[in-house]
Amino acid sequence: MITASLTLQEQHSNYLRELLLTTDGKERAAYVLCGKAVINADPWDGQPHQKFISYEVIPVPEDEIVSFSAKHITWKTDSFVRALQVAQAKNLTVAVFHSHPEGLGEFSTQDNTNEPDLIQLAQNRNGSDTQILSVILMPDGNLIGRLWISSQEVISLRMIRVIGQKIRLHYPNRGLGVSPPAFQRQALALGEALNQDLSMLSVGVSGCGGTGSAIAIDSLGRPTLNPSVRQLNECHCHFWVHQGIVEWCADSGQK
Numbered sequence: 001m002i003t004a005s006l007t008l009q010e011q012h013s014n015y016l017r018e019l020l021l022t023t024d025g026k027e028r029a030a031y032v033l034c035g036k037a038v039i040n041a042d043p044w045d046g047q048p049h050q051k052f053i054s055y056e057v058i059p060v061p062e063d064e065i066v067s068f069s070a071k072h073i074t075w076k077t078d079s080f081v082r083a084l085q086v087a088q089a090k091n092l093t094v095a096v097f098h099s100h101p102e103g104l105g106e107f108s109t110q111d112n113t114n115e116p117d118l119i120q121l122a123q124n125r126n127g128s129d130t131q132i133l134s135v136i137l138m139p140d141g142n143l144i145g146r147l148w149i150s151s152q153e154v155i156s157l158r159m160i161r162v163i164g165q166k167i168r169l170h171y172p173n174r175g176l177g178v179s180p181p182a183f184q185r186q187a188l189a190l191g192e193a194l195n196q197d198l199s200m201l202s203v204g205v206s207g208c209g210g211t212g213s214a215i216a217i218d219s220l221g222r223p224t225l226n227p228s229v230r231q232l233n234e235c236h237c238h239f240w241v242h243q244g245i246v247e248w249c250a251d252s253g254q255k
């Protein structure tokens, strides 16, 4: 079975929040053109995987919105056709983003009615192997997405990552997992959610010999390293963890 995931650059995620989470509480929409990597067999689970990454955000112009409220949005398809045109020329995939200002955490009946028409339009214009993504942005910043393969075939995205200064993960049932007993100490130190997040990732550990440094929790419950880690030999790295983020000191790498 094909699986699919989406990676949003943080700058694109920020722009989408600005465009879609407006103060009037009405739904908004935008397109994101995405590049695609096709992995025939994921080395971890052996499944074929399609990995999309954001390339450009295209707003839906206000004058193309036909009607909108807190529960729906309808817009002319002109801008969608323009996005398909660019996507075809640049070998990209169109993702349609819209907001659910009232916090409905699933695709609505209207979404389920409209989106088969969009994928049909996309395939009529750009060819029968054209796919589109559809993503809901929730008021709390959560993201839920799916990939349309044809008007009858749709799969949920197994993961949406936002990558920038921080890494944020969105996947079904995030936060509901319970750690196995073996990871209880880690859960106590870094929070239950971290174990579930790690279980969804393939993690490469790149060590500088800081293993064993004292991990503490700051006043807001974020992991922190105090004092900093400084290697006096080999790579001479020098870093500490501030506000939950690894920060490299200016003299890192210097003897």
Ligand SMILES: [Zn+2]
Pocket: 098, 099, 100, 107, 108, 111, 136
């Ligand atoms: Zn919707």
